[in-house]
Amino acid sequence: xxxxxxxxxxxxxxxxxxxxxxxxxxxxxxxxxxxxxxxxxxxxxxxxxxxxxxxxxxxxxxxxxxxxxxxxxxxxxxxxxxxxxxxxxxxxxxxxxxxxxxxxxxxxxxxxxxxxxxxxxxxxxxxxxxxxxxxxxxxxxxxxxxxxxxxxxxxxxxxxxxxxxxxxxxxxxxxxxxxxxxxxxxxxxxxxxxxxxxxxxxxxxxxxxxxxxxxxxxxxxxxxxxxxxxxxxxxxxxxxxxxxxxxxxxxxxxxxxxxxxxxxxxxxxxxxxxxxxxxxxxxxxxxxxxxxxxxxxxxxxxxxxxxxxxxxxxxxxxxxxxxxxxxxxxxxxxxxxxxxxxxxxxxxxxx
Numbered sequence: 001x002x003x004x005x006x007x008x009x010x011x012x013x014x015x016x017x018x019x020x021x022x023x024x025x026x027x028x029x030x031x032x033x034x035x036x037x038x039x040x041x042x043x044x045x046x047x048x049x050x051x052x053x054x055x056x057x058x059x060x061x062x063x064x065x066x067x068x069x070x071x072x073x074x075x076x077x078x079x080x081x082x083x084x085x086x087x088x089x090x091x092x093x094x095x096x097x098x099x100x101x102x103x104x105x106x107x108x109x110x111x112x113x114x115x116x117x118x119x120x121x122x123x124x125x126x127x128x129x130x131x132x133x134x135x136x137x138x139x140x141x142x143x144x145x146x147x148x149x150x151x152x153x154x155x156x157x158x159x160x161x162x163x164x165x166x167x168x169x170x171x172x173x174x175x176x177x178x179x180x181x182x183x184x185x186x187x188x189x190x191x192x193x194x195x196x197x198x199x200x201x202x203x204x205x206x207x208x209x210x211x212x213x214x215x216x217x218x219x220x221x222x223x224x225x226x227x228x229x230x231x232x233x234x235x236x237x238x239x240x241x242x243x244x245x246x247x248x249x250x251x252x253x254x255x256x257x258x259x260x261x262x263x264x265x266x267x268x269x270x271x272x273x274x275x276x277x278x279x280x281x282x283x284x285x286x287x288x289x290x291x292x293x294x295x296x297x298x299x300x301x302x303x304x305x306x307x308x309x310x311x312x313x314x315x316x317x318x319x320x321x322x323x324x325x326x327x328x329x330x331x332x333x334x335x336x337x338x339x340x341x342x343x344x345x346x347x348x349x350x351x
Contacts, residue, residue: 015267019259019274026281033288042167048280049169050161050236054079054229055248055255056276060178061225062252063272068218069198069264070119070126072112074133075226076248077141080241082108082230084141087150087240097156104234105227111137112223113216120212134246141242150240160235171235174228181224182269190217198264255279 011017031039038044058075065071072078086104090097111133118129162170185191193214196204201211233245259275261267 015260015262016270016274017260019271019278022258023274023277023281026278026285029285030281030288033285033292042163046161046163046169046171048284049171049175052276052280053171053174054233054236054245055252055280056175056273057178057225057229057232058248059252059255059259059272059276059279060182060269061222061229063256063259063261063267063269064182064194064218064222064225066253066256066261066263067198067267068194068215069201070215070218071130071253071263072115072133072219072222073127073130073249073253074111074115074137075130075222075252076245076250077134077137078108078111078223078226079230079233079245079248080141080243081111081137082227083234083237083240083244084145084242086231086234087152088144091150097153101231101234104230105224108227108230109220109223112219112226116216116219120215130249134249138243138246145240145242148239148241152234152238157235157238160232171232174232178225178228179269181221185217185221190214194218199266200264251279252276 011020034044058079062072062075082104085107086097086100089095089103090100095103115130115133118124118133119126160171164170193204193209194217196207196209197211197214204211204214234240237244255275255278256267256272257275258278259267259271259273261271261275
């Protein structure tokens, strides 16, 4: 029992705690609105994964950048870039779909490296550089694919929308791949250096760590995750659209911060996943609330504007809660470090 209490107390002090609480609250709300018998069905869980896997992967990519001390607002149009490259290379060059997917992932990595050059080499502010990249990548997307077009073979999008062993969403394979790569990277020097660079680039440089190299690795890994997200989006829509996904950039940033991440050296991948889960389930809850309202009052015009407005208000409140809680966690951490330091100083004076 004491072990459980100690584990809970330790978890409460982690950056992911607030994101987990918000995610759990959103899940409980969904269960209440839909009913446990409908929410916990394989079909419903599969639908949530299929329609939102791209967003989850994008938030994971944004989380890596936030930990390293930077961000990317153009991450949404990069997802569209992967979609466009995948569809058009298969359609125009007649190559296999799997090879088209690989080229799409490479396109996302190239776009990420270009942004890294702007931020780390030319020293442009990441917010300004990534905002400018939105228009540049959108132009490339339209140049490659002037109008929405293309299709994906039936066997591919049907496989993406299927269940493994009748219970596991096939779309979750992309999430598992992303997490496995992240867990591997965390065991390398990159896993330590990314937090050092994010917390204080000057101190990291003085310790022999190259901030530019570490951020390059972070951008490449982010590009890989965005590539997976673009493939998921392509399989979900089974077509190409050069102007989709632009709003994912700011939404992914909000989701990561809601999960407990901040700019530089604070947080974990769990923060991003919990934040994405909260964002997804809140949107789902609002959708069911307005559906219930329409059934109760059939003459009521339920506009998508009001659904988006209510979702954004809830997300804003979640952001406020995260910011307040994060501040308290950091102050508690600072107090513990100071107390530990003072205790060592007293012990040293006593000797």
